[in-house]
Amino acid sequence: MNAAYKLFHEGSLALARAEQQGIRVDVDGCNRKKKFLSRKIDYLFHKFEETELAKVWRSVYGTGMNVDSNAQLSEVLYNHLGVTPPKLTNSGRGSTDEDALSKIDMPGVKLILDMRKLKKIRDTYLDQFLREVSSDGYVHPFFNLHTVRTYRSSSDSPNFQNIPKRDKDAMKICRKILFPRQGHQLLEVDFSALEVCVAACYHKDPNMLKYLHDPESDMHGDVAYKIFLLDDYDELIRKAGAIKKIKEFKLLRNAAKNGFVFPQFYGDYYKNNAYSICEWVKLPTDRKWKAGLGVKLPDGKSISEHFISKNIKDFDSLVEHLRKIENEFWGKDFKVYAQWKEKQWQSYLKNGYVDMFTGFRCSGIMRKNETINYPVQGAAFHCLLWTFIQTDKVMREENWDTRLVGQIHDSMVIDVNPDELEHVVETVHRIATVELPRAWDWIIVPMNVEFELAPVDGSWADKKDYERRGE
DNA sequence: TCGTTCACGC
DNA sequence: GACGTACGTGAACGAA
Numbered sequence: 001m002n003a004a005y006k007l008f009h010e011g012s013l014a015l016a017r018a019e020q021q022g023i024r025v026d027v028d029g030c031n032r033k034k035k036f037l038s039r040k041i042d043y044l045f046h047k048f049e050e051t052e053l054a055k056v057w058r059s060v061y062g063t064g065m066n067v068d069s070n071a072q073l074s075e076v077l078y079n080h081l082g083v084t085p086p087k088l089t090n091s092g093r094g095s096t097d098e099d100a101l102s103k104i105d106m107p108g109v110k111l112i113l114d115m116r117k118l119k120k121i122r123d124t125y126l127d128q129f130l131r132e133v134s135s136d137g138y139v140h141p142f143f144n145l146h147t148v149r150t151y152r153s154s155s156d157s158p159n160f161q162n163i164p165k166r167d168k169d170a171m172k173i174c175r176k177i178l179f180p181r182q183g184h185q186l187l188e189v190d191f192s193a194l195e196v197c198v199a200a201c202y203h204k205d206p207n208m209l210k211y212l213h214d215p216e217s218d219m220h221g222d223v224a225y226k227i228f229l230l231d232d233y234d235e236l237i238r239k240a241g242a243i244k245k246i247k248e249f250k251l252l253r254n255a256a257k258n259g260f261v262f263p264q265f266y267g268d269y270y271k272n273n274a275y276s277i278c279e280w281v282k283l284p285t286d287r288k289w290k291a292g293l294g295v296k297l298p299d300g301k302s303i304s305e306h307f308i309s310k311n312i313k314d315f316d317s318l319v320e321h322l323r324k325i326e327n328e329f330w331g332k333d334f335k336v337y338a339q340w341k342e343k344q345w346q347s348y349l350k351n352g353y354v355d356m357f358t359g360f361r362c363s364g365i366m367r368k369n370e371t372i373n374y375p376v377q378g379a380a381f382h383c384l385l386w387t388f389i390q391t392d393k394v395m396r397e398e399n400w401d402t403r404l405v406g407q408i409h410d411s412m413v414i415d416v417n418p419d420e421l422e423h424v425v426e427t428v429h430r431i432a433t434v435e436l437p438r439a440w441d442w443i444i445v446p447m448n449v450e451f452e453l454a455p456v457d458g459s460w461a462d463k464k465d466y467e468r469r470g471e
Numbered sequence: 472t473c474g475t476t477c478a479c480g481c
Numbered sequence: 482g483a484c485g486t487a488c489g490t491g492a493a494c495g496a497a
Binding site: 066068069070071072119120123124127128147148149150152153154155156157158159161162262263264265266267268269270271272367368369370372373374376377378409 | 484485486487488489490491492493494495
């Protein structure tokens, strides 16, 4: 049987068993949270009605005024109140997304943003759970393998793959409602840097392989050194143990990782990176910098003062700085990676398709970045799916009481019987890190997984890092 | 009903 | 020298 077909056939059966199992919802808690949010939204709306923005809005639209209408908000803000749009939508009017509104210093605008956050939680997530919960108190999210161009999965009814995580308040409200079966606990298993690992299997860049093979090395930290010119702090960083430990450096490392490295891998370029980096370190992009702006370094010095001392005095010189780093990134540090990207594109232009390691083929009209990203994104998910299938198989063969309940592209969620916890963890760890690379010889880098565990009868919001025994 | 905008995940 | 993140689901609006 064709390998790609077999993976998806077995995958859909394993995912169907997870769907059938489902996740317990605290319906009463969900309703209470909804009421609480509605009261808060009402309160914010009353406060909003006192603002100048609301008064002008009502004078323009009368009884037709609708606070949920972005078209109306855009009209009032940019055409009646004379605010200059910080950015435009695709169709050319002033944008009202969070990024744009957060740049406008008006009390009414702030209240709109606050209301939006709460409405998102209530109307997208809580309503979805209440609508989809079955009479036994469980939701059964669908996991589809037939909807996505890259041969990843999708999820719906309810969507289990976009529940808030980064925003801690939203995370708690939404995840405190999701539970395992009585007497069980939720375990989440995450592949570390899965897409980076799979990409490295395609391009085989020697420098990237070195990073992935050496657990002591730190690519994001190294890039942070370059972007923020941290040589002066070298001794401090090494003495304290790591750039990952001191919170000021940790922020710079995150800025480098999420503002430069990952966007670069996905095909973004230095100017966007400069905006993103400025957002991370809280530097203005529209005026000359002076000492005292932005985040602080551990010695109390501001990032702006530090940049200025390195002759980076404003946004434009940061753009120029990042342009050089980008050139070095692809021209020197990851030259072989860059060559693979070009080869991949040329191969698509010649053949009209690109293939994945896992036997899938993407064809049709693609842009350059897509020919590069699709095979990586797809094959990365297939690593998770293979692990999911094997775990499901062992679960049934050994008659576990534990059940797989969901999957989020590079992680899986398991409803565990506490008596079986250690065995489950060891089994999943073995399948993901030993059996997977053995089954697929194209995997030429070490595979790693991390575990998070919630207490018995705890919610999905209560998960904490979990160390395997002997680690 | 469908396109657009917005917001959440990886 | 210019160009320039990928993949989804779902809610709400508003025009057709």
